[in-house]
Amino acid sequence: MRVKKISEVIGTKVYTDSGDFFGEVEEVNLLDNKIDGWRIKVNGQVVSLIGGARGVIVPHQFVKAVSDIFIINKAALPSQNIGMDEDGEAPEELI
Numbered sequence: 001m002r003v004k005k006i007s008e009v010i011g012t013k014v015y016t017d018s019g020d021f022f023g024e025v026e027e028v029n030l031l032d033n034k035i036d037g038w039r040i041k042v043n044g045q046v047v048s049l050i051g052g053a054r055g056v057i058v059p060h061q062f063v064k065a066v067s068d069i070f071i072i073n074k075a076a077l078p079s080q081n082i083g084m085d086e087d088g089e090a091p092e093e094l095i
Contacts (some may be wrong), residue, residue, distance in 0.1 A: 003065060006035075014040050014070040016077065025070055026055060035060045038070075 006028050014022040041055045045068035062076035 009066060009070065012066070012068075012070045014072060016065055016074045017071055018074050020074075021076075022072065024085065029057065038063065040072075 012025045023040045023042040026041040026090045029037040037059045039057050058076045062073040064073040
């Protein structure tokens with residue numbers, strides 16, 4: 001098993017565990033020198049799913065694999081009902 005540096009993961013393509021393309025890793029969030037979450041820049045049809053936001057932060061516990069591609073659990077995807085609050089603003093976890 002090869003250990004990857006965080007800098008090697010930036011720009012990696014992200015797919016869901018069901019095989020759908022989700023986006024690319026843009027940034028990592030660290031908390032006390034541990035990975036807390038991943039900022040994913042979304043592309044294509046995913047943008048409409050998350051209410052037009054450019055990206056989403058995926059908690060690290062939803063990451064299934066990191067190698068040549070990044071695989072996340074489909075449960076990490078926001079549901080169709082999530083997107084905008086009553087003021088028309090994106091929730092804090094959406095970028």
